[in-house]
Structure formats: structure tokens, C-alpha cells
Amino acid sequence: MNPRIEHLVAVAAPLWAGEAEVVRTYWTSPKHTAQTDMLWLARQCFKEFWGSGVSKYDRGGVFLGVMKKLIETAPAIDITLDRTEVLDTLEGLKAEFSHYCAFADVYDEIRPAGTPKLNPHVLEAWPEEDALTALRYQHQDEHGAVGMRACKFTEGGYCTLFSEGMALAGKGGIEEKIAAACAMVYEDEFGHMLAGMTGITDAGLKDADWKLIETLVVAQLQKRIHMRNGQFGYPLAEARIQAIFRGDILPVAFDYAKAKLAA
Template sequence: MTINPNIVSLIDRCERLWAAEAEVARTYWDSPIRTVETDRLWLLRQMYKELLDGALPSLHWARDNFDGIAGPDSRSEFLEEIDVLREEFIHYKGFAEVFEALAGTTPDAAALRDLGAWPENDRLQALRAQHRRDHGALGLRAQRFTEGGYCTLYSEGMKLAAREGVDGMIARACAVVFNDEFGHMLRGIAHLDDAVGGLSSAEWAQLGELVEQQLSHRIVMRNAQFSNPVAPDRLTAIQNGACEPLSFDYQRAFGQTPSRA
């Protein structure tokens, strides 16, 4: 079974934007702006994303859909969502442990709502919500496809493994998250792959636009999370494709590489 060429084209549109988000994290690790305070801030914000953007929606979904559990499909869907909830909480726990090493204690969930939120992330969530409202299932597919940003924060964090102290802790936390987030991304692709026969050429084009918009804003969100280590001119350049593409791992995702004309 060959990989649908529309999916390949969509991934091609993402590779430079994924590379841009990776550049943000990579730049921060050795940036002169990096301090204990900026480390606390990005970790706090990542805890927010894992717990309140990640685990909490799955918890709400499970609560809202509990009474509908019946046949095999609903049981499988419910179990999948519970797995996501568990994974997202484990991710939160990992970053919370790094935060505690720097700050001594962590805020409770109620305090995290205020302390961990930041405008650029709010705007990303608002953009995704708008896409879901305006484009229905297509907007939801775009969100699932862009969640995790091809795991770039975690893959770049894992590269700190040779360092000691907090950097080594960051690397270990990112290693725990990486495989789970890659799996989440694959689920987004699987949902898309299930629907390829029903998407028109216009819908594929629209999906690509939505995905690019979300990934472009992820770059801004991530740079703000890390206290803006990438300067404005460079940020604009990498949003517009100045990075070398970050090659997608087709073998891991599909067990094969695409055939290109």
C-alpha cells in the first residue's frame, strides 16, 4: 500500500516550519538571555500546556462521553482517550520535577491557570478553535496534525543528555515525552489517512492552509515561551521558510518511504 501523495505533499509543506520550531528551542539552550528565571518560566508554561491544554481536555471528554460507552468502537475510543490523559499527565509530572529542582515547589492546578498562561499560546488555541468552528472536521484534522509540532521541543531537549544538572533533567523529561508525542502525531495522521478518500482537491488545499497557519503560530508561541531567544528578523525569516527542512521519518510512521516522481 503506497502512501497517499496528498499526505506526502502536506508533510512537505510542514518540514521547514517544524525546523523553525526546533531552531527556537535549540537557540535557547545556549542563549545569553537564558537564566534560572527564564528556565522557570518556560517550564511553568510547559506544565500548563501538558496539564491544562493536554490532560484536562481528555479528562473532560472522558466525563462527557462516559454514558455513551457501549460497543467495541466506543470502548476503543474511550480507552484511547484515557491513554492520552495518562500520557499527558506523565509529561506534566516530568516537567514539574525539573521545575521543583529550580523553584522548590510547584503551583497547584488552579494557580497554574494564571501563572502558566501566556498570550501567544492563548492565540494559538483561539486559532485552532476558529478553524474548528469555520471548517468543522477539516479544522479538527488540522489541529490533530499540528499538535506536538513534530516533537521538536522534545527532540532538541533530548540533545542535552550529555550535560549535567538541570539540562540533564530536561533531557530525561523530554525523552519520556518524545515517543508519546510522536504517537499522538501519528494518530493525527491516521485520522487523516482514514479520510483521504473523502477529501476533494479543494479540501486538501484548505487543509494545507490551516496546517501552515497553525504551525506558523506555533513558532511564535514557542519563541515567546522561551523568552524570545530568536530575534524578530530571524523569527520572521524562519516563519517564511528560511530553515533547512526537517525530514519526516516516513519509515517510523508508515513503514516505508514515499515514491516521488
């Protein structure tokens, strides 16, 4: 494994653990109810449909934004736009929409009788999600390709929502449905993370670029913890979040075997 990537993983691991702690704390919180599950599920559906900030096509939403951009650029296919790039984008679009469907299906299964079905047009962001998206765009606008590579590295936060959701398997009820949805999404998101790592490794970055990408990754992962905390109704106090930022947490153990990378 590239030693630079190994160092970046070590820097990210405590913050990935912090995002996981948000979700894990929510599961055991006395405030955890079917209603709060509906809230975070709706917010996750927002991220899967309207969220943006991790590709050059997704401004305007990871689904509609990408579709509109593909339509606009279709006349350039195999002229200035390589067909394989279009294919990769379409495959990513299908994956993201399948993630939206997975969480929307759980929402619709647990909603009380008489509650309207979920649809993309009633979904809303929350302040911490907006702040994360704004930071991603800022990093891309100010730092170009390096900023984009940082966004791709942090995408999904090492799949912590999905791995923590998968841990609910066997508990029955709503938890079982959440676990199944998270298991389906997990494999896709793990692949996205690895693609982000490979992109950084293959980019031929200079020393200054590596230092910059580390700074950007830390800033984005810290915003991700706030984003996830807001999504789940603030299960972690701000004092605990600041302690995590200082390193007061056991880092995630990166799964090199699953990643098929030699540590």
C-alpha cells in the same frame, strides 16, 4: 506513503525547523538561566494540563476538560458512544498527565529553596499560547472535521521541543534532567503525530479539502513558532521569524524510517 501526506510533510518541514530553532537558540542564549528554565517549564506544564485545541473533548483543558467530558458522556457508553473511543481517550489522558508530571518534576528539582512547589492552579498561559488555541478552535468551528484533522497533524510540532531537549543529554546538571523528561515525552508525541497523519489519509478528503488543510496547517505551524518563542522568552527576533515564514531555513528531514512509512 500517500503523496498528499508527503506533500503536506514537505510544506510543514520548514516550519517544524523554525520551531526547533527557537528552542535551540534558547539553549545557547546568554539569557538562559535557571530562572528562565523555570519559566518555560511552568509554561510547558500549563500546556500539558490546561492546554487544549487538538481533540473534541479537551475544551476546558487537556486534563480536567477531558475528565469532565468523560463523566458527562459515561451514560452513553456502548449506546451512542463506543467503548473503544472511551478507552482511547483514557489512554491519552494518562499520557498527557505523565507529561505534566515529567516537566513538573524537573521544575521542582531545580527550584530554589523556599520557592513553592509547582501546582496546576498557579500555572498561566501567555499571549502566544492563547492565540494558538484560539486559532485551533476557529479552524474547528469553521471547518469541522477538516479543521480538527489539521489540529491533529500539527500537534506537537514534529516533537521539536522534545528532540531538541533530548540533545542536551550528556551535559549534566539541569540540562540532563530536561533531556530525560523530553526523551520520555518524545515517544508519545511522535505517536500522536503519526495518528494525525493516518487520520488524514483515511478520511477520504476531496481536492478542495486537501488545499484547505494545507492552508490551515501552515497557519497553525506559524502560530506554533510564535507560541514557542513566547514560551522561551523570545530568543528569536521577529525579523528572523518572518524570514523563516518565507522559507529561509533548512527544512527538518522527516524520519520516515521511525515512522515506518515508505517515502
